[in-house]
Amino acid sequence: MTNNKTLSNRLVAKLSISFLIIIILIGLTYIFLSLFFSHKFYEETAQKLNAEVANHLIDEKFKNASPFLEDGTVNKPLFGDIMHNMMAVNRGIEVYLLNEEGGILYSVVLDHSDSEKPIKKIDLAPVKEFIDQKGKVYILGDDPLNIGKKKIFSAAHYQKDGHQGYIYIVLAGKEFQAVSESLFSSYIMKLGLGAVVLTMLFAMIMGLLSVWFLTKNLRTIIFQVNRFREGDFKSRIVNAEQSDLSTLAITFNEMADTIVENIEEIKSVDVLRRELVANVSHDLRTPLTVMQGYIETLQIKKDNLNEVQNKEYLDIIKKSIKQLTQLVSQLFEYSKLEAKQVKPQKEPFAITDLVYDIQTKYELIAKEKNINLSTEFIDQTPLVFADIGLVERAIQNLMDNALKFTPDKGKIKIIINHDNENVIIKIKDSGPGISKEDQKYIFERFRQTESKQKKSGIGLGLAIVKKIMELHETNIKIISKPNEGSTFEFYLPSYKVN
DSSP states (O other), rough: OHHHHHHHHHHHHHHHHHHHHHHHHHHHHHHHHHHHHHHHHHHHHHHHHHTTHHHHHHHHHTTSSSSOOOOSOOOOHHHHHHHHHHHHHOTTTTTEEEOSSSSSSEEESSEEEEEEEEBBOOHHHHHHHHHHHOOOOEEEEEEEEEEEEEEEEEEEEEEEEEEEEEEEESSHHHHHHHHHHHHHHHHHHHHHHHHHHHHHHHHHHHHHHHHHHHHHHHHHHHHHHHHTTTTOOTTTOOTTGSSSTHHHHHHHHHHHHHHHHHHHHHHHHHHHHHHHHHHHHHHHHHHOOOOOOOHHHHHHSSOOOOOHHHHHHHHHHHHHHHHHHHHHHHHHHHHHHHHOOOOOOEEOOOHHHHHHHHHHHHHHHHTTOOEEEEEEEEEEEOOOHHHEHHHHHHHHHHHHHHHHHOOOOOOEEOOOEESSEEEEEEEEOOOOOHHHHHHHTTTSTOOOOOOOOOOOOOOOOHHHHHHHHHTTTEEEEEEEETTSSSEEEEEBBBBBOO
């Protein structure tokens, strides 16, 4: 019981930890996605709100002044003034003057002291798309200060005093990036720590409740298994089909039923074994005692016995030996059948010929007992497909049983009939009959029905017949009432010629 509780607790602990880890991972993922999409939302909002900034700059600043001086150089004071005004509103804005090819001609935030340094270029594809869409789409452009990174921007085309190009304004510049990353880290710490703490508390509560709920059926199964193990063989899982673990529950119930059936079978076999020992001991003792007694008599009185007496004693000994041999043969035969060491060699044969042969063999015995033995064939009987040797043995056992219980001047009839699929064989006698209660056990090994007369044998004859029928994948049944005789009936498949 302690081991089972330990295993159950381990399972609950593993499920709880797994659930907790899953919740934490989901929480961290949620935090990351929330911040990521919040950042994207801010960028898209900022870009759309400032989409016309570049156009406004051109309209306002290039109206009375040119971005280029008379010598063709960039009007740096003008751009200094532009950046001063822009940064007064938003310190994160960066303004760039581009030529037609996307080269950066000037920006306050860039170092232009080295005239031999190659001009930086940005990709104009996003710029042209932005202008074509009039700033209505969310699109990222190159960051001149961080090659390879993308930023939100505003852009517009200019044409002034024979010069043309683009005004390119980064709306989230270097300073904005620094402040944003600092705040982002701060929010990550605050939100992350709070989320982790809340997530753990939530996970502990929900995890324990969920594990308790999910393992409810499992605990029920474990409880019933323990009861069954402790000896309560009636322990079963109620409504197994409706359980969350229905397959396991149904399997346990079926397994328990099988174990109980096996236990009952073992008990039954043990009872039958005791009966067998008692019956065999009695049936072996009788012929052995007779044989020993008459052999001793022959040894003691061998000089005083005449020829008739000698023959009589030897006949009695011979009969006892025959009885003993038959008993041992039955035991050996049934053990082979039960161990499935016998495999039927099926072939087509005429059941009528076999029945005539058996009738001939038993006619003399029937006459000695003053019993009328007859056969009846209904219509023309087809061939059967079976093992002729085993079928002969089954009919002989049924005939022996009928002769044993049929009284003087009684009748035994072998009836052969058939239908479309099978040949039907019946052995009918006029014996005392068998009660309904005894019919349940008539084919069990080592069983004998109660009768007014004590009959010899240990009750293996009919059990052997049943085993032979099972080998032929058919069955045998009995039709009987007390004082009205008995009829044993079995079927054999007809042989169909193609």
